[in-house]
Amino acid sequence: MSSPIRSRDLRTLERVRLLRANPDIPYRDGAEERVLEIVRNATDITSSSTEMLEAAESWAEQYHTHPARANVLRSLDIPSDARVLEVGAGCGPITRYLGETAALVDSVEPVLGRARVGRERTRDLDNVEVFAGNVEDIPCEAAYDLVVVVGVLEYVGAGAPDPEPYLAFLREARSRLVPGGALVLAIENKLGVKYLTGTAEDHSRRMYDSIEDYPRGTPARTFSAPALAELVSGAGFTPRLFGVFPDYKHTRVVMETDRIAATVPSLLEDLPTFPSRYAGTRRVPLASERRVWAQLSRAGLSGHFANSFLVVGATDRPPTLWADDRLARYFSVNRRREYAATTSVRVVDDEVLVEREYSAEPGELISHGMTTWPFRFGRSFVEVFAEHDEGGRRELLERWRHLVESLSHDGAVSLDAIPNNIIVAGSGELQIIDEEFHATGSADRVIERGLFWFAKSLLADTPPEMWAPARTMGELFICLMDLVGRQVDEAGVARILDEEAALQVAITTNHTGPDAHERCRETLRTQLFDRDVWDWPLGRRLHNLYDVQLEREKSLRDFIDLKRAEVTAEHAQVVRHRDTIARQRERIVSLRDRSRAQKEVLKRTKRELRALRRSRAYRASAAAGRALRALGLRGRRP
Template sequence: MSEPTPVRQLGEINEHGCRVLSDPGIGYADGAEERLAEIVGGATDLSSSSEELASAATDWGTTYSLVPTRSNLLRSLDLRPGMKVLEIGCGCGPITRYLGEQCGTVDSVEPMPARARVARLRTRDLDSVEVFVGTLDDVPAEPVYDVVVVVGVLEYVGGGTADPAPYLRFLEQCHAVLKDGGTLALAIENPLGVKYVAGAVEDHTNRPFDSLEGYMLASPARTFTRRTLQDMLATAGFGSEVLSAFPDYKLPRAVFTDDLVHRSPELAAHLPRFPSPDYLVPRLNLADEAQTWRTLVDSGVGQHFANSFLALATKGEGPRLWPAERLALLFSTERRRPYAVRGEVRGDGDGLVFLREVMHPGAAQPDGAADVRHTPAASERVVPGAELLTALVEQPERRGELLRAWIALLPADDLEWMPVDLVPHNVVVDDDGTLVAIDQEWQVRGYGRSSTIVRGLFLAALQIAQLTRPQAASPWVTVGDVVRGLASEAGVELDDAAVDAFVASESAFQSTVVSLTGPDAPSRDRSARDLRSMWDETLSAVRGGERFDLQWAEATAQLSAHDDEVAALRDEIAGLQDDVARRDESVAAERARALAAEQRVEHLTRRTAYGLLVRLRRRLARGRAGGRPAA
């Protein structure tokens, strides 16, 4: 049973079960609220890992509030059953739901009534949760909470102003409601995130480079660099640790510390998946995000360019929500419930160790599970060295040799249960040059050795496409071209029958394991279609389209060609104008000659008429003188 808090004594409960503290007059909405109310209101599984809700997501507005990945940010923290939690800006309640499952008392405040309604529907079976319509201003400034959760809210409290005052006031209010030793868990985008550096649009304005340029244009929100964020937290009375979140705090897959970046740059470079998703507006494809991130990590500054931050700010001294020995957490929540895994990287005196645990032990098995064995190792050492995949990209002259060495790791013959995870991205070339298999989770009945080889080549081709400029991969154009090229270098025969067998085996495996969203999913047919589609994708499409510099070069070439055409036309026009000028001169000369002729004719005519007249007068004069009439 949850304990009473001062805010629960305030306000009146409305028709949706929310306690109304005030009318903040905030009309912001993304248009998904009514649809979410229908989905959540009719659902039977409301849990934070609900496949029922995830399968109903059809667009960004519904995905953001329904998929299990939304809760990963809080899954990364060591929350305890007896904790009292205040959540500011709960939205439609995906994180509220997780907090209610983990903690004793959860007070969630949301300024928009339509969203508060959905959050109440999502937590309607949890006595631990109370949902309020209002803002932090409505919460009594009494130190009663162990944790205050602020996810995607701080950036909005100042309406985009550069004035630090409203942000500091908000943080001071959070400090006031925390117990001594309590923690503020604050998530926010990084204005210097590597995705923004690579050309992605700013999440709040949908314009590229807004945050990098300090929001020179009007913006509804303002994010903060790591240093600025920590300075503000210190001014508000907090000590803080800042973690990196990828691809961002919204749908986080990886969360890690600065210590990981320093102790294992190779691992820190490979934990995030790139490119980060563009949720609404496609980016300008400028720099390669993965390679840019690797460069920043290798330069020792990667922590300043994480896409999002999770700041853990403490009031005085208290229990840590993130243990000191924990370096990273990795979540595989895009899978069906029985297969979702939480991985943790820890440091010890001998290096780094990777720990795994199944997140939902005992979850009901899906169709097809009888042919899938999920056997993740509970613990394994992190092997120093480079991924085989990296070596394939960086040492093309050794590609055939390395691929043959990888194939030699596979069983020599078909096994009933094939280790399908023995693929290049799960193989490390250690410091001695030996190939070592890591992260072996899956065995699949009847997959076959040939299909396993094609699987490894196919996944390697996709990742090589992401890590290599298409020009460098010439003459390969499509993913299928890369697969065939790698097969040839490895001495593997690859025909249509082998490809068909791989697609059949892989689609059965994926439809069993992966939790897809939307009305089509999950199904073997859809998985097969997706595989065929990826096989035929161009290398530039895998990377998100043609790079902007290539597009610019093509546009420049087109403009240059147009310029040449325009110059030729201008020369032709000049020639015509010269012809016209010459003709004008000729016409003018002819006109002058005609005029002269006309004048001559007139002159002659006048002279002739005058002569006749003179002669006539003379004859008349003679006639009068002789008495005869003129003839």
């Protein structure tokens, strides 16, 4: 299988085919050479590999090597015989997935350094060719079934508000499609809920920048749902928009928001996980992203506020990339390959079904008991628990404990039977909605880890003052343990954290390497167990932080005033001491003058005495005295 671009006689550099003499553009994140080194040294370069991720250190390196990078396209049903043109391929994580899925992939990337990485990432795939250049360098012939544009459209106009550069780019893509072909496009939403709740815009790194329509300019421009649909339509496509969370970069869920809102609206709140991954951008705690999203969804506005969009643009007939009965597809992000799962939500004969698939060789902890099951309707355990008083909470936890014990058989326990995976049905029955992992052990282990993660969920979705006097998540966990009649001391806490760290390291890629267990345990301790209850989404907000700063400023001013008064008092004392010293100096000068005068008197007296001793009278008197002494008469009384 070939394509027009492959038939051209092109110069090659490190197996990258050059579409122009100097294909490079000045856009880099600085990680390209290191990522190239990681890929070259890796033995597993498949799209689901975690080997390269384990070698990555910086955010940029993780971004380019994370297996979740391809999830936004994994949500689609790409035909195995498809001919694909990928425009703006970056370092090749999506190129790799396309090469594993489709029959032919032509990958075009304008940054030569990134194209080199993409070529290395697909070094063992004969159906993939990597080109360095731009979309206009590709022969203008209808040769592809799909044109894939992920994270590219926002850059083509250099941030300009004029729609023409974006339309021209999309028309170029349209001209390369065969009849029945489709555009697949992913981009951030300028009105994404994460931006509404305090996260800085991904490209300009300024808060509210896209919501205010980039008043200071921007290197990249994103669009709202209506504006994006208008652009895609203006280029000759019939667009179909999907909501993506947390974004298209490390996708957790792709969902058809309007259909879900009409059939199972609660899914809109259940499928995304919050807070979203923030890609190193700063975030100010303005509001709970989850709760704001819930309110937008309940108001029928979910289609406008997803963090990213996936767009499938049809040409002359609807593509078969998304099954008609599918509502959503979601993924387990940050898991090792053997525990990674893909889950689809479908409507079949008016029944909502959940279907889950694992890798061909699933991990030993995987339970196969819930690969397909009907969607269960009810209220979350967290929500119901928060509404009760202490007695009601104790009773609810006791019912949950009995459920955990009923799911334990022959020394095996369901690790997923935790409150976060429990709903309260309309009848009041507790039902488990997700059951993946089993392990040997007792029900006590499930109760301990269940209450640990339940404490986290409570703080993530309720005001911290509800759980006073608990000051940390750990103290709340201990209070929850007390409600089920369990006492835990520091040694018990250490054991629970150690067991949970071992489980997390076995299943996830959050901590890798020889010291993974120690680092994971430390993370559980410092970032969760010891975390202040006011540092959670409904804890300290911007106005709280502002009030704290005002209080600190007042305290500092009071401190400064106190110190100023002390300095003034000290200065007055210094002045008094200075006056005393001045008087003492005057006295010293007076005494010194008197001393000089007395010395002068003494000198005159000595001179006079010497003069007297030299006088004749003195000498005669002295001689007479000596004569009298010689006669023995001096000093004798008559």
